[in-house]
Amino acid sequence: MAEPLALYVHWPFCVSKCPYCDFNSHVRDRVDQDAWRAALLADLRYEAALLGKRRVSSIFFGGGTPSLMPPATVAAIIAEAEALWGLADDCEITLEANPNSVEVAAFADLAAAGVNRISIGVQSFDPEVLAFLGRAHSGEEARRAIAAAQASFARTSFDLIYARPGQSLSDWEAELGEALAFGTGHLSLYQLTIEPGTRFWALAAKGELVLPDGDVAADLFDVTQAMTRAAGLPRYEVSNHARPGEESRHNLTYWRYGDYAGIGPGAHGRRLAQASERHKKPENFIAAVERSGHGLRIESDLQPHERATEAMLMGLRLTEGVDLARVERRSGLAREGFFDAAAAERLAAQGLVRQRDDRLIVTDEGILLLDSILSEVVRTG
Structure with missing residues (x-):
């Protein structure tokens, strides 16, 4: 029997573009909601x-700002996925939301539509930091949004961004302490990165934006691990923490x-040993659906070595590590083709990785060196 399938739905629209964001998001004065519902449903049917028939284990509405979607559209997509595939009994249905009051007002309707997990883009509670990050909400709105989400949804997560310019260890400890006090079951805690093509990228190139150096960032990471572990939300992936x-x-x-x-503009997929990508620009996506019945821009076969490499790069982010036997099964490639056992032994002697039978794990000591470790243990060609 085939493994269950995950479904990602991309809603590309935002009220404004954040200066650090390199996601496929677009600001439009007007959105034809009927046309977008029809297009997403057509893309789903394709x-x-x-x-x-593949049971769907999870649906994730990402963006952009999917909390700007009409709840009726969310409900229609969930119902169509149920009709076409069938949903697992415990299907996780997540929607990303901003803490703005107008979006929070839709929480009850989104829950009624079938969303059972919400992920809120808080990023910070500090008004100066929110202004720096280009966020349109206030700290108080963020606090109210978390409380409203906990009242409406079975599961609530929210994001914070740290390792910001000028951020002190004590500032982050206070902010993270406040976040943990909400008692949510999941937190995503990202160090600020400068992505090409963003406004922050342009400022950094001119020397007008300087991130904390490696030692400071490492100290911030270490205190993050200590505080989340003590609160019962240990890291299970590089930036994600959960009970x-x-x-x-x-x-x-x-x-x-x-x-x-x-499905949806710019959405990527991995299915049938293929990589898929939709048209990114909303207008191009709609035109493609009207022309062809789907928004697909690229569909390419993934060769065994590509599949193995991707699986290794993704799996080693997890605290559970990567199952080498599973990578062999998923890629059709013997591990000698994608895994350097001698390099892993060397790194294990340094305490940076450990291997238990078929499972390779990057240790807490190694996680800040993940990119270097990947370059050593993963055979890329």
Whole structure:
């Protein structure tokens, strides 16, 4: 029997573009909601026709700002996925939201539509930091949004960004302490990175934006691990923390290299040993659906070595590590073709990785050196 399938749905629209964001997001004065609902449903049907009967274990509405979607559209997509594939009894249905009051007002309707997990883009509670990050909400709105989410949804997660310019250890300890006090089952804690093509990238190139150096960033990371562990939300992936059983099942599908279908502008998929990508610009996506019945831009076969490499790069982000035997099965390639056992032995002697039978794990001591470790243990060609 085929493994369950994860479904990603991309909603590309935002009220404004954040200066650090390199996601496929677009600001539009007007959105034809009926046309977008029809286009997303058509794109979904195309994937279902390709994939046949595959139980859906998770649905993730990402963006952009999917909390700007009409709840009726969310409900229609969930119902169509149920009709086309069938949903697992414990199907995790996540929607990303901003803490703005107008979006929070839709929480009850989104829960009624079938969303059972919400992920809120808080990023910070500090008004100066929110202004720096280009966020449109206040700290108080963020606090109210978390409380409203906990009242409306079975599971709540929210994001914070740290390792910001000028951020002190004590500032971060106070902010993280406040976040942990909400008692949510999941937190995503990201160090600020400068992505090409963003406004922050342009400022950094001119020397007008300087991130904390490596030692400071490492200290911030270490205190993050200590505080989350003490609160019962240990790291299960580089930037994600959860109570046992509260991990994002959808994202675990990515990291464990399971199959997922992606619909909507710019959405990526990995299914049928193929990589898929939709048209990114909203207008091009709509035109493609009207022309062809789907928004697909690229569909390419993934060769065994590509699949093995991707599985290793994703799986080693997890605290559970990567199952080498599973990578062999998923890629059709013997591990000698993608895994350097001698390098792993060398790194294990340094305490940076450990191997238990078929499972390779990057240790807490090694996680800040993950990129270097990947370059050594993963055979890329």
